[in-house]
Amino acid sequence: MGYSQMTPVQASVIPLFCGNKDVIVEAVTGSGKTIAFAIPIIERLLKSDPISREHVGAIVIAPTRELATQIHYVISSVLKFQAQAEDDEHYNNQSRVLRSQLLIGGSANVHADLEQFSEVTPDIIIGTPGRLLEFLKSSKVHTSALEILVLDEADRLLELGFGKTLDGILRLLPKQRRTGLFSATVSDAVHELARAGLRNPVKVLVKTGNGSSEQKVPTTLKVSYSVLPPQSKLPALVHYLNNLQYKKTIVYFSTCASVVYFYSALSHLKSKLLIDDLTLFSLHGKLPQGPRTKTLNNFISSSCQSVLLTTDVAARGLDIPEVDIVIQFDAPYEANMFLHRAGRAARAGRYGECCLLLSEGREEDYVQLLRVKKVKIEEAPMLPLKDESTRLYKLLRGWMLEDRERHDQAIRAYVSYVRFYTKHTMTSIFRMSEFDFVGNARAYGLLRLPSMPELKTARDIPDGGWLEAGFDMDSYGYRNSTRESRRREEINAKKLRKVSVEKQQKSALPNTPWSAKVERREKKEERQVKKQKLSGVKGRPSADSSDEEDLVEDWKAIVTERKASKARPVQKFEL
Numbered sequence: 001m002g003y004s005q006m007t008p009v010q011a012s013v014i015p016l017f018c019g020n021k022d023v024i025v026e027a028v029t030g031s032g033k034t035i036a037f038a039i040p041i042i043e044r045l046l047k048s049d050p051i052s053r054e055h056v057g058a059i060v061i062a063p064t065r066e067l068a069t070q071i072h073y074v075i076s077s078v079l080k081f082q083a084q085a086e087d088d089e090h091y092n093n094q095s096r097v098l099r100s101q102l103l104i105g106g107s108a109n110v111h112a113d114l115e116q117f118s119e120v121t122p123d124i125i126i127g128t129p130g131r132l133l134e135f136l137k138s139s140k141v142h143t144s145a146l147e148i149l150v151l152d153e154a155d156r157l158l159e160l161g162f163g164k165t166l167d168g169i170l171r172l173l174p175k176q177r178r179t180g181l182f183s184a185t186v187s188d189a190v191h192e193l194a195r196a197g198l199r200n201p202v203k204v205l206v207k208t209g210n211g212s213s214e215q216k217v218p219t220t221l222k223v224s225y226s227v228l229p230p231q232s233k234l235p236a237l238v239h240y241l242n243n244l245q246y247k248k249t250i251v252y253f254s255t256c257a258s259v260v261y262f263y264s265a266l267s268h269l270k271s272k273l274l275i276d277d278l279t280l281f282s283l284h285g286k287l288p289q290g291p292r293t294k295t296l297n298n299f300i301s302s303s304c305q306s307v308l309l310t311t312d313v314a315a316r317g318l319d320i321p322e323v324d325i326v327i328q329f330d331a332p333y334e335a336n337m338f339l340h341r342a343g344r345a346a347r348a349g350r351y352g353e354c355c356l357l358l359s360e361g362r363e364e365d366y367v368q369l370l371r372v373k374k375v376k377i378e379e380a381p382m383l384p385l386k387d388e389s390t391r392l393y394k395l396l397r398g399w400m401l402e403d404r405e406r407h408d409q410a411i412r413a414y415v416s417y418v419r420f421y422t423k424h425t426m427t428s429i430f431r432m433s434e435f436d437f438v439g440n441a442r443a444y445g446l447l448r449l450p451s452m453p454e455l456k457t458a459r460d461i462p463d464g465g466w467l468e469a470g471f472d473m474d475s476y477g478y479r480n481s482t483r484e485s486r487r488r489e490e491i492n493a494k495k496l497r498k499v500s501v502e503k504q505q506k507s508a509l510p511n512t513p514w515s516a517k518v519e520r521r522e523k524k525e526e527r528q529v530k531k532q533k534l535s536g537v538k539g540r541p542s543a544d545s546s547d548e549e550d551l552v553e554d555w556k557a558i559v560t561e562r563k564a565s566k567a568r569p570v571q572k573f574e575l
């Protein structure tokens with residue numbers, strides 16, 4: 001494969017894992033952990049008795065489909081040398097040919113996987129947890145001969161959501177086996193599992209730098225940050241994309257909806273905003289598997305300057321050699337994820353850069369936290385953004401006004417970002433009580449804030465949520481004619497309903513106390529339902545700005561609620 005020597009993690013782990021040791025391995029991103037477990041898997045299987053049909057010899061579990069596919073590719077690349085070695089005397093003595101199979105959700109169903117399993121008779125299975133569990137539950141698959149189990153990105157696999165599936169898989173595996181846990185960030189959760197599944201594990205910790213200069217990121221990675229008002233983040237991104245001369249760039253956003261929106265905006269405005277030969281790609285977990293795989297492959301094989309806009313689905317493990325810069329548009333929900341995102345650059349000793357964009361206010365404290373986590377991070381030089389910013393938002397506004405769907409998309413992205421913010425694990429830094437609702441809404445190019453329960457505790461919200469005074473939402477239409485006629489029908493139906501309610505109110509005589517009581521009660525119930533909706537009891541549906549009248553009503557309720565809350569002692573919004 002062209003490697004002249006082992007990387008430090010390979011030199012430490014291969015002898016241990018080929019022997020009789022379970023291992024927990026922590027080594028920085030891009031340090032060659034895949035080969036560090038691929039070689040021991042192959043060695044052990046070659047040394048053991050041949051595995052009979054329907055049996056599995058080794059299992060590798062990875063948290064994402066992309067990573068599982070990549071590991072399968074690396075293992076298959078090593079296994080290819082078996083064919084070349086067939087004439088080799090040493091090889092013939094061993095008389096084994098190993099095969100591997102990939103199991104991931106979203107592609108063929110588990111029946112097709114089982115058919116392939118009986119056809120190919122693989123010794124090594126590489127998969128994502130859900131599909132793997134389904135597969136192992138089949139009576140056609142036997143695990144009693146399992147020699148070795150590897151959990152790559154083990155800390156992620158043990159996080160909530162995967163933990164249960166993983167327990168299910170572990171229950172189906174024999175206790176007599178070798179187990180290896182690998183990650184660039186081995187958390188406490190891994191030690192929990194170590195107690196449960198590993199026998200006297202050896203912990204291998206491969207550090208970079210020495211003593212006080214010890215780091216959690218590769219020494220060849222330059223990490224910087226910029227603190228900006230929210231409205232300057234998009235112009236800063238555009239500035240970076242136009243001025244950094246790198247072949248491949250990955251930009252991380254916090255939610256799928258943000259990727260969809262910014263990809264759509266930047267692609268449409270590309271000829272006016274970005275340098276000519278830049279190609280944009282978008283990848284996130286809500287894409288169907290086909291386009292997901294195709295996008296990643298196209299990004300990897302692209303020969304021009306390329307930018308991948310993505311979420312944390314592409315943060316761990318992916319090895320794309322030409323990625324030299326990573327931009328984190330938002331800070332991730334936990335500090336370890338920062339290291340994984342950043343580690344897509346500066347792999348295997350190459351030079352790389354990572355820029356983090358933070359919003360002014362509390363978020364600056366994140367830098368200190370990263371320093372405590374042994375990340376060497378410096379402030380980036382100030383960017384000349386003023387003119388760029390005015391021009392960008394003018395173009396964005398023009399583009400948005402061409403189709404109301406684009407504003408809906410922006411609202412979905414904004415709402416998802418706010419919801420993401422509420423889930424930050426570092427609540428003392430990313431405080432909802434300090435969140436700049438208006439600044440962020442402007443950053444997303446919104447004309448009006450959507451009504452959402454989170455706004456109840458927000459400060460400095462403009463009347464009715466308007467960010468663009470005097471804008472007529474009724475005449476703001478969809479390009480799609482079916483959608484637009486449906487919107488118009490809804491507006492007319494609402495107008496009619498309003499007229500009929502007004503008529504009823506007028507015809508109600510003052511000396512008919514019973515009907516007045518009923519009406520009052522109905523209104524009260526209606527208000528209560530609305531209040532429940534706003535307090536988020538059932539979780540609000542995605543904000544659809546086409547429902548303008550409801551929005552006005554909701555806004556009234558928010559104002560009333562805010563007035564009432566002023567009278568009460570202030571309750572801090574702690575998470």
Ligand SMILES: Nc1ncnc2c1ncn2[C@@H]1O[C@H](COP(=O)(O)OP(=O)(O)OP(=O)(O)O)[C@@H](O)[C@H]1O
Nearest residue numbers: 003005006007029030031032033034184317319348
């Ligand atoms: N011995 C070696 N010499 C040179 N390059 C190597 C060697 N072993 C692996 N590499 C290269 O190093 C790069 C990173 O390897 P790998 O993807 O295994 O890193 P990793 O430690 O698993 O990173 P991450 O924590 O991000 O998953 C790959 O491009 C791989 O080809």
